[in-house]
Ligand code: HEM
């Protein structure tokens with residue numbers, strides 16, 4: 136489709152330049168962030184692990200290799216919960232499914248909701264670390280003084296690059312009480 | 325024809341005359357320069373000695389932040405736009421800018437933007453305190469409530485810049501006198517043309533990134549909030565995708581000014597005109613693919629570090645071409661050292677120092693040590709103060725006789741140069757050493773071991789500030805009672821702007837000049 140252009144060449148040029156400017160704004164706001172996410176997803180660069188993994192084909196367990204998986208817990212900002220992995224590190228064979236737990240305790244006097252965000256290094260292991268079950272897929276509500284065990288089930292892919300011997304998975308726990316309508320989540324249980 | 329300016333305040337409010345608007349831009353940027361300078365003096369006064377003396381840390385942070393924002397967006401950028409308004413039509417033989425009414429708008433929304441920005445200092449929680457780079461989440465989750473006003477003022481500045489840039493491109497591409505081909509344009513016109521394209525490309529990105537902040541703060545999105553699935557590193561990528569071209573927006577017009585002044589006082593044509601044009605264009609192009617050299621330490625893979633390291637170093641090549649050409653222009657020239665020439669030579673020498681420290685920072689493994697130290701502060705002040713700012717001052721001395729019809733006092737001008745020269749080197753050179761020794765930037769208090777360097781810096785800063793008050797005095801006295809300037813002003817000045825009388829009449833080139 137050809138848009139009618141003003142006959143004055145100056146106005147036509149300005150219209151074109153203005154369209155460029157608007158285009159760059161759209162690019163920054165609606166194209167750059169998704170592009171960044173896709174780029175990071177493909178390369179694993181920002182350490183964000185993928186969503187729930189469906190173990191479609193039964194993975195062969197590769198007993199010839201052992202990978203050391205370490206677990207880290209971090210509290211964001213002033214998040215008051217106690218948040219610790221029950222296992223500091225496990226040695227796993229690629230292909231085998233392993234479960235570990237994180238323990239959380241809400242020591243405060245109020246009901247709260249938390250969200251754990253994973254981050255994994257090295258980046259070239261990110262796409263070979265599959266979580267079949269993870270507490271990070273959902274928010275974790277805890278009433279005042281409550282505790283809970285939060286499970287993580289994972290499989291390290293057999294195709295993980297040869298150079299990777301250690302994987303460090305870190306979770307940062309955020310207070311998202313204000314973000315989610317607290318009564319809804321807490322009341323539903 | 326020949327109707328003069330309107331009388332009284334309405335002349336300035338409703339003017340569509342490029343010279344009036346240029347003057348307003350220049351006076352406005354000078355006012356902002358003094359305000360930003362005042363903030364810098366608060367910072368330097370606090371840093372005069374270790375320990376907390378004068379201001380509390382939060383106010384200190386507001387001062388560093390506001391100093392950076394005001395200088396970049398309020399002083400340097402509008403000053404270049406003011407020079408463009410004054411000079412571009414006269415240099416290409418056009419009667420005015422292409423869109424005079426839009427020109428009026430682009431200027432008059434600026435004072436509102438900066439009024440809003442400055443007023444945040446008096447709001448509850450204070451003004452922006454997160455650095456001129458306003459990294460999220462400092463500027464979102466942890467920002468003072470006034471951040472919303474900061475965001476809107478950035479929006480307005482952005483709109484002003486984009487309108488100005490569109491106007492400049494339209495003027496250059498459509499309003500040239502017959503015979504003024506692209507490759508005959510003075511380099512100031514060329515560099516501004518390329519700068520204007522940079523502005524159109526990246527100011528919307530700046531607007532985009534502050535809009536995302538606005539949405540994160542008020543509308544519950546999480547572009548930069550990890551808890552909601554966002555990523556704070558994304559902020560840095562988008563900011564620097566704007567930010568690196570932005571630093572070239574602040575230096576390309578300076579290249580044009582220096583390329584106008586050096587040939588005049590070396591009495592030789594500019595060496596390598598076309599290579600200057602191509603160097604400018606390649607710098608502009610490269611500026612889009614080096615942004616992550618500001619982010620070497622965020623945790624990039626080695627391939628990324630290497631790419632951005634080599635791409636950054638590549639920019640030094642066209643930059644080197646320019647420095648070479650300026651030196652070659654002076655080589656065996658019949659040089660005289662009037663004030664504009666002093667500032668131009670100061671530019672070439674000191675900007676090169678800034679370029680070299682930039683190269684040191686571009687070495688990715690070394691940057692892990694230098695990043696966020698005073699070494700970076702030294703680097704960008706060497707490219708911005710004796711770089712961008714000196715070029716603006718040189719331009720004012722060079723063209724003020726044409727604007728006002730009066731000559732400044734050469735003795736006072738030279739005094740201004742030497743005091744500023746000594747002052748700025750005293751201020752910024754020691755910062756290299758403080759930075760290499762590990763002094764972090766943006767801190768109100770510091771270890772005893774940095775005390776000497778900081779004391780020298782602070783003394784230099786006050787000296788430099790004094791020189792700028794002298795500058796104000798020189799401009800005012802020149803306009804009021806300077807001796808009359810000739811039309812040509814300088815012995816060997818070339819270009820259409822020197823063919824009109826001094827002071828330049830309210831309307832010039834109503835009939836296009838003949839360009840051979
Ligand atoms: C040879 C050319 C240049 C090179 C190689 C270069 C390189 C760099 C690098 C690597 C950094 C990041 C340092 C760090 O944060 O660790 C930097 C920072 C900076 N550069 Fe340059 N630069 C060059 C020219 C310029 C010019 C011409 C300007 C402006 C007129 C400029 C303005 C800045 C600013 C403002 C910063 C600091 C931003 C901040 O963090 O606040 N640079 N430069």
Ligand SMILES: [Cu+2]
Nearest residue numbers: 568571617618
């Ligand atoms: Cu840069």
